[in-house]
Amino acid sequence: MFLYDRQTLALLEANQAAVDKYGYTRGEFLGMTLLQFRPEEERAALPGIIRALNSNRVDSSETRHILRDGSVIDVIAHGRSLRITEREVRLVVIEDVTAQNSAERQLQAQVQRYQALLDLAETLATQHDPLELAREALERCVDLTDFAGGLYISITGQRMDAVHAHRLKDSLITFLKAEPGRTSSLGTLAPPLLHGQAHFTTLEESSLPKPVLALLTEYRGVAALPVMARGNCWARSCCSVSTGRSARTHADCWPPSASTPAPPWNAACTSRNSTRPARRRCALGMVLEYRDYETAGHTDRVVALAAQFGRRLGLSSAHLDALRWGAYLHDTGKVAIPDEILLKPSKLNADEWAAMKRHSEIGHELLSHIPTLPSTTLDVVLHHHERWDGSGYPHGLAAEGIPLSARLFAFVDVYDALTDERPYKRAWSHEDALAEIQRTAGSHFDPDLTRVFLTLMTQLGPRPRTEAPFTDLPEA
Numbered sequence: 001m002f003l004y005d006r007q008t009l010a011l012l013e014a015n016q017a018a019v020d021k022y023g024y025t026r027g028e029f030l031g032m033t034l035l036q037f038r039p040e041e042e043r044a045a046l047p048g049i050i051r052a053l054n055s056n057r058v059d060s061s062e063t064r065h066i067l068r069d070g071s072v073i074d075v076i077a078h079g080r081s082l083r084i085t086e087r088e089v090r091l092v093v094i095e096d097v098t099a100q101n102s103a104e105r106q107l108q109a110q111v112q113r114y115q116a117l118l119d120l121a122e123t124l125a126t127q128h129d130p131l132e133l134a135r136e137a138l139e140r141c142v143d144l145t146d147f148a149g150g151l152y153i154s155i156t157g158q159r160m161d162a163v164h165a166h167r168l169k170d171s172l173i174t175f176l177k178a179e180p181g182r183t184s185s186l187g188t189l190a191p192p193l194l195h196g197q198a199h200f201t202t203l204e205e206s207s208l209p210k211p212v213l214a215l216l217t218e219y220r221g222v223a224a225l226p227v228m229a230r231g232n233c234w235a236r237s238c239c240s241v242s243t244g245r246s247a248r249t250h251a252d253c254w255p256p257s258a259s260t261p262a263p264p265w266n267a268a269c270t271s272r273n274s275t276r277p278a279r280r281r282c283a284l285g286m287v288l289e290y291r292d293y294e295t296a297g298h299t300d301r302v303v304a305l306a307a308q309f310g311r312r313l314g315l316s317s318a319h320l321d322a323l324r325w326g327a328y329l330h331d332t333g334k335v336a337i338p339d340e341i342l343l344k345p346s347k348l349n350a351d352e353w354a355a356m357k358r359h360s361e362i363g364h365e366l367l368s369h370i371p372t373l374p375s376t377t378l379d380v381v382l383h384h385h386e387r388w389d390g391s392g393y394p395h396g397l398a399a400e401g402i403p404l405s406a407r408l409f410a411f412v413d414v415y416d417a418l419t420d421e422r423p424y425k426r427a428w429s430h431e432d433a434l435a436e437i438q439r440t441a442g443s444h445f446d447p448d449l450t451r452v453f454l455t456l457m458t459q460l461g462p463r464p465r466t467e468a469p470f471t472d473l474p475e476a
Helices: 018-021 046-051 098-126 130-144 170-178 184-194 208-213 264-270 276-284 295-312 319-331 333-337 350-357 359-367 377-385 404-418 430-439 445-461
Strands: 002-005 011-014 061-067 072-084 087-096 147-156 161-166 199-202 219-229 230-240
Touching: 011 018, 018 087, 072 098, 098 130, 098 208, 130 147, 130 161, 161 170, 199 333, 295 445, 319 377, 319 404, 333 359, 350 359, 359 377, 377 404, 404 430, 404 445, 430 445
Parallel strands: none
Antiparallel strands: 002 011, 002 087, 061 072, 072 087, 147 161, 147 230, 199 219, 219 230
16 A cells, blocks of 8 residues: 655655565655656656546556565555645555466456367368378467477478478578488487477487588477377377477477377378378377476376276277267367466365366367267266265266266376376376275275276286387187
């Protein structure tokens, strides 16, 4: 709270809250004017604005204030003019809205990203030409991630040609296109590219020739990702991460593992002779890869294990297909969860946890607009966090009130989460994870399904996290 002279803008009083917030002592405040808190570009117009204020009412205005340490906060100033001993003064209550404004900007960015992902899914679903599809996907995914630019490279045998670039420097594009068909300029990237492998590298002298490095001074690393068609490496997309745009490494932008699936357009390319709805589902299922590097591996594993569990329970072919899609899409709603919550390395507080829990409803709301998705798939997305005793979310369903597909998938999701290392916990052993599932049978899990799942997992045994998903067992 401030009291200042309306004519001279000199501060006459400041309360303790202002001292604590702004960093000045009370004595320092009384030697300052209101202008010293405002950004320089606003100072010239401020006296006229204040003189024009109505003296008989409370006025509110949003602006920025500069603290003693130089940091800037967003504020709303609520003020009213008073007359004290023939002197016209103004009493102002300052409300710091920096956090609220930041949250609103982040929410708006999430909404825009969410819409962009929907647009991408629709584009992939309607595109027929493979080359145009890959170009479109490259541009959209670069724009949606922290990658600074992308390059689409076609591969024919040992020949590699730069075909399409997006947001890369002209000098770099010219260099890469100068020697068509040659791989020497790609240094250590060339061998994995030719063998259809994802490859991630920082930009060091040992990784690329010096002429290339000289053109990459503003970038931090390169991610080379496959575009597969009918099981063959059809082309590559190489994306560079700029130091100027983000403190993230390339590993934060795309998952750096041997089992890393290709970006969204791979599924669409592979399925380009199938139905459009399938392409749309593929795209939606992969949109989280750039948000959380663990998601892609988690998704692959739970899809495979859910199918194993479903077969063990004797589910029909149609039910198994719907279950696979549910496993594939179960975390789609996380696209709307802010990064500081989704990627937080420590335990979430109550508000953050409440926001995180909304992902199942958000995912269901999004996917329910795809008419070809079976109800079983949507059940998995919405209810995979429900618990047998009714203590789960989002609806607190209990026992057999929880759809079978969601009860089944809960085992798979929890087992994989327990045995996977996360920033906030170590990976549990196979045995410890099964013991925990056994312990919570009847509270978290369906007790009848627990017996089937434990038998299945005992037969499968532990699997190193770097290997491919569980292979199929013969039918029991």
